[in-house]
Amino acid sequence: MSQRVIILGAAGRMGQAACEAFLDAGWSVTAFGRRLADRLESREGLTCLEGDALDQDGLVKACSGHDVIFNALNPPYSHWSRVVPQFTANVIAAAKVSGARIAIPGNVYVYGQTMPPVLRDDTPFQPSNSKGRLRAEMEASYRDSGVPTLILRCGDFIDTRVSGNWLESHMLAKIHKGEFMYPGPTDLMHAWAFLPDVARGFVALLDQPGALARFESIGFAGYALTGQDLINTVEQVEGRRPKLTGLPWPIIRLMGLFDGVMRGVVEMSYLWRTPHHIESERFQTLCPDFSVTPVTEAVRQSIAAVRES
Numbered sequence: 001m002s003q004r005v006i007i008l009g010a011a012g013r014m015g016q017a018a019c020e021a022f023l024d025a026g027w028s029v030t031a032f033g034r035r036l037a038d039r040l041e042s043r044e045g046l047t048c049l050e051g052d053a054l055d056q057d058g059l060v061k062a063c064s065g066h067d068v069i070f071n072a073l074n075p076p077y078s079h080w081s082r083v084v085p086q087f088t089a090n091v092i093a094a095a096k097v098s099g100a101r102i103a104i105p106g107n108v109y110v111y112g113q114t115m116p117p118v119l120r121d122d123t124p125f126q127p128s129n130s131k132g133r134l135r136a137e138m139e140a141s142y143r144d145s146g147v148p149t150l151i152l153r154c155g156d157f158i159d160t161r162v163s164g165n166w167l168e169s170h171m172l173a174k175i176h177k178g179e180f181m182y183p184g185p186t187d188l189m190h191a192w193a194f195l196p197d198v199a200r201g202f203v204a205l206l207d208q209p210g211a212l213a214r215f216e217s218i219g220f221a222g223y224a225l226t227g228q229d230l231i232n233t234v235e236q237v238e239g240r241r242p243k244l245t246g247l248p249w250p251i252i253r254l255m256g257l258f259d260g261v262m263r264g265v266v267e268m269s270y271l272w273r274t275p276h277h278i279e280s281e282r283f284q285t286l287c288p289d290f291s292v293t294p295v296t297e298a299v300r301q302s303i304a305a306v307r308e309s
Contacts, residue, residue, distance in 0.1 A: 078260025155191025184272025186227030193222030219280030
């Protein structure tokens, strides 16, 4: 009998990638969220369930009978302080009733502006803004609840669709004009991860539940790339060198005075000025045969998505 996973926020970028990866691995998948029919293709093994994760009773009922609750909920920055704590409480309540393990994509916000260049599984959290503190508090809530939890921590996503990520939605937005935007110094290391690889990483870990501790916080190395590395990769894929442009941070900061999403972008801008990448001995131990997609192929698929959008 196949394992059962319910994916919360299944219509989002992480949710869609997770649906595909779990289905490819033979899991029974319940997609939970809003407007699913518009975003998900029908596949054998996939059940769509419309619902709102802010409705705790409805969420508890929906999660019953599942082995894993995959929390791919990702509200806009401007909503984080209001809804992230409620999402967290509701998911924990659902896991306590169902006995399921929670799986959550993690990020590097929790390390703050003073983070070291290499982020390991035991690197201490030192969040330096509200976004990082919210994420650190969220992870602590899962740990302290006692429910089985897996956090797989990633850098910025490279996606196969235009879904709001930095790369395909902003940096490659004018690639059809031969332009590539990079929002920071091009000589600093930055953590990246190909979204389908992250989803496969979750499956690889969750396919061996007996090897997982009750609470696991594991890094996903993905790619460690400087801005110049990324420009070179785009050139290799495109067959020509793109014209490099920057992000007008003064305008973004001005917009942030009136717009909550832009204010969040400004808060997290230090990530482009602070070199960092992820390493994880734990992931290598648990998944020794796992290999990531070559970065040229990941970027090629991202560029193709931009051109088709």
